[in-house]
Amino acid sequence: MDFLVGAEDDDGSRRGSRQSPGRRGGRRRRRRNRGGFLAPMLAVIVLIGGLGAAGFYGYTWLREMTTPQDYAGEGSGEVVIEIKDGQTASDVAQTLEKQDVVKSARTFTGAVADAGKSASLQPGEYRMRKRMSSAAAVKLLDPSLRLLERVTLKEGLRLSDTLATLAKETGKPLKEFQQAAKNVKALGLPGYAKGRLEGYAFPATYDITPKMTAADILTAMVDRFNQTADKDGLVSAAKSLGHTPHEIMTIASIVQAESGSVEDMSKVARVIYNRLDGNRKLEMDSTVMYGLNKYGISATNADLESKSPYNTYKRLGLPPGPIANPGDHAIQAALDPAKGDWIWFVTTDPKRGITKFASTEAEFFQLKAEFEKNRNGG
Template identity: 40%
Template sequence: MHQNTPPRSTIRLTRRGRLVLILLATGAVVAGTALVMPLLNLRHGGEEAKPASLVIPEGWRASQVYGAVDKALALPAGSTEKALAKARLKLPSDAAGNPEGYLFPATYPVTKKTTPESLLSFMVNTANKKFNGAPVAAGAQRNAMNVYQAVTVASIVQAEAASKADMGKVARVVFNRLERGMPLQMDSTLNYALKRATLKTSADDTKLASPYNSYQRMGLPPTPIDNPGEEAMRAAINPPAGDWLYFVTVKPGDTRFTADFAEHQRNVAEFNAQQSGARPAQSPASQATQSSSAPQTAQSSSAPQTAQNSPALQATQNSPAPQATK
């Protein structure tokens, strides 16, 4: 790390949570849930039922997908996860049988003949079609990664970006930190390790002994942390040029990216002041912890999270950054 880099105890990123809103034909709004709904076709003045459809939102974790499939097929909880062993999914060798990142978000048909194995295979095959093409492979190579690593970056982008417009810059922050030997310090990776969805991260959380603790571990997490969509993947393989190292969403629609830590502190102070109704101080004494919500689609956004005041956190380099494979 460069000598003029602020101490890791002061490096913080933050973002705001996102809420997925799916509007049904009936006008009902469903937040953050998978949808299984019959599609109707009018013929000869009557209604003929077609197969139901299962909607998997962008950014869902594998555990959420398994639960949605169980409900769609009216199976006991845990049935889909148990079916992994016999699903024979066509995953990359780096995945070691873990489909996280490859359960592609889309709408899937559900019929009486649908099984957990067939649905999971459909999702993975769809992901392979999206990810294994020449554009993704070339984009990954440009960034000194293999495709699996690109999917991992895309999953972080999906979880961290407050909007689709911010995805490219978030990806650039990831690459800039990796190139400078800085820990990513993304709360989305901690939330994944802790199997939770929260807007707050404590000092104790950052001491978690886990390969997904990007406060203490260098490089990318060992697997994707959710199942990203096409927008996040495009950002991961073709991020815009920029020197950004920090970002904070001060208010809805106002996410500020910077390479200057002092400027980042001022942005965080403004965010905290807006939350408390006070005027921002010029030199904030508090540090902002990065916070991430549950992985969801970026179709709409909720109010920004509060940057928390926390004790200084020392990030240690417990493991080297992974070697990129071209």
């Protein structure tokens, strides 16, 4: 019977009716154990989530603390910033931060690098604003926005006209330039210039900043001459021609004044050398006019009676010094004259700048007649 009862107990329907209270309690304990396992799991999940949130906010805080801040927008007010020769982007960044143009030097160097302009910052003065974004500051440091006057000085200008042009273009008083021109020791003139700036204020285009003084500007022009002289080998070439560098510059100034075109310069230089070598007077109208402080291409008979040391109709050899500031083409012509036996040249058509050359006196008179005809409109 017990065997049969036990067997019947394997039937699910019967097993439930014969369970003792103790057995029902055991099943309930097993259900409570499963619920107790979930609670710690939830606690761990919450803990991990909390740590993740803390890590996220901690990372965000750390990033904000370590990432340089930047101003926003185009800024306001005005400040002039100077980039000095040889300064790097980092040097400029420090200046901008110190002047409160940008919030951080690091953000500026990053903005310059992003724009690909780290090596493009040029010396000069720039008008900027306070509290600008670094990207906006980079844009205002474009070389085309530098505060400067671009002054072009023509080849062949006399020193007096050069100084007047500089005064007009820069707004600085003419007296400042005249005074600076007298202090030749401060200008860096070469020794062979004999203490005279005429002929050595090299004609070119110059970028002039507001902070440059008259002396600074003239020094830049002399520096440019010295560079040209080095490039052309002026000292050694002059020696090979049997002249001093000062004499070569005097010849170059006459070449510049007398030539109708660059193509004529080497021929004009040859005429000068042929006259000097032949112990002839130069007879150049340009030197006579310079000595009289007059302008024109043809001296009058009264002009030719001048007792000026620049009157090459009366005096043998070269005048005391340059009569203008020659350019590089004229200097090169004086150092490398064309080959020829010309003794005379005449600008037969001044309006078109046509100059013709003659080896005989008869040819010269023909050219002179042609000049008179063109001058009178014939």
